[in-house]
Amino acid sequence: MDKLLARVPKTLRVRFHEIVALTDKFCAAHWNNELRDLCRACAADACAAKVPVASGQAASWASGVVYSVAYANFLGGDRSQQFHVAPDDMAKGVGVSPATMHNKAKAIRTALDIDRFDPRYSLRQMKEDNPLSAMFAAFEQALTSAPVPVRPRPAKKARDKSAGPPRLYTLDVMLLSGPITKAFAKKNRSVVRTIEIRGDQTLDALHEAIFDAFDREDAHMYEFQFGKGPMDPKGPRYVMPEAGNDGLDPAPAGFTTETALDDLGLKIGRQFGYWFDFGDDWHHQIGVVEIADKVPKGKFPRVTKRVGESPPQYIDWDEEE
Numbered sequence: 001m002d003k004l005l006a007r008v009p010k011t012l013r014v015r016f017h018e019i020v021a022l023t024d025k026f027c028a029a030h031w032n033n034e035l036r037d038l039c040r041a042c043a044a045d046a047c048a049a050k051v052p053v054a055s056g057q058a059a060s061w062a063s064g065v066v067y068s069v070a071y072a073n074f075l076g077g078d079r080s081q082q083f084h085v086a087p088d089d090m091a092k093g094v095g096v097s098p099a100t101m102h103n104k105a106k107a108i109r110t111a112l113d114i115d116r117f118d119p120r121y122s123l124r125q126m127k128e129d130n131p132l133s134a135m136f137a138a139f140e141q142a143l144t145s146a147p148v149p150v151r152p153r154p155a156k157k158a159r160d161k162s163a164g165p166p167r168l169y170t171l172d173v174m175l176l177s178g179p180i181t182k183a184f185a186k187k188n189r190s191v192v193r194t195i196e197i198r199g200d201q202t203l204d205a206l207h208e209a210i211f212d213a214f215d216r217e218d219a220h221m222y223e224f225q226f227g228k229g230p231m232d233p234k235g236p237r238y239v240m241p242e243a244g245n246d247g248l249d250p251a252p253a254g255f256t257t258e259t260a261l262d263d264l265g266l267k268i269g270r271q272f273g274y275w276f277d278f279g280d281d282w283h284h285q286i287g288v289v290e291i292a293d294k295v296p297k298g299k300f301p302r303v304t305k306r307v308g309e310s311p312p313q314y315i316d317w318d319e320e321e
Helices: 002-007 010-030 033-048 058-072 087-094 098-112 124-129 131-143 182-187 203-213
Strands: 168-177 192-198 222-225 237-239 271-276 282-292 302-307
Touching: 002 033, 010 033, 010 058, 010 087, 033 058, 033 098, 058 087, 058 098, 087 098, 168 203, 192 203, 203 222, 203 271, 203 302
Parallel strands: none
Antiparallel strands: 168 192, 168 282, 192 302, 222 237, 222 271, 271 282
């Protein structure tokens, strides 16, 4: 703790202790000592970076520290993580509103430039699982001509030409969860986009169609999930080529840029998941509504129906408060 304290300006040391007392309490109840130490380091760095931690309540900034560390370690959105805590429960655990927590976390993450897998605030296991770590290891081993074990590239499925011309799929894309306000949820009980897409178009094309249909602006990582439910972590998943060696289980079943809708054996009534932005965790359920053997003239994919407004991709938590 003394080394951390040395990084904190003297005028903020009392406030630093107030924040750390609250993050320590949260970690004792929900996390472990390693995450406790990461929260302490994040709090010290926030003080050193002149984040205005002296303003407002210490609990507000403590919640921002907790959420920032959770963000770096995927602990707020990935339910498969050992120390997963839902964002609302994080805020409740520290004693503030979710809006306050997101507001302070945004200030901390911006000032410290915190991203996913951030080595400064990541668990040791998370660092080992980081695909970038594998890349660095591969580079180092290449210098010594040592072989690097990597997962084989998912086999590209060639389209069966004997199946005839591509079919037309009508899909309902329903928003399940994401960082939306209570006011938005109350006003928009259901947010659904109906999309038509040709069978010879890829999952990546479907992703682009969903991105536009929900009026999003900033690109992020995504994947499609074909397990028993829309967010089944053990089911087949189709990922971006950049995530082909992410080390996560199960191994990718294929790449979104190479997998066409006709490759998937979809039937009417089939449901599957779409996960966009592994930080804010926008989860969607996609249902196959109709499959037509003949594709009419026109540009595809296309949106044919909208239910509900598109939630803003980023919430201005200051305005919400």
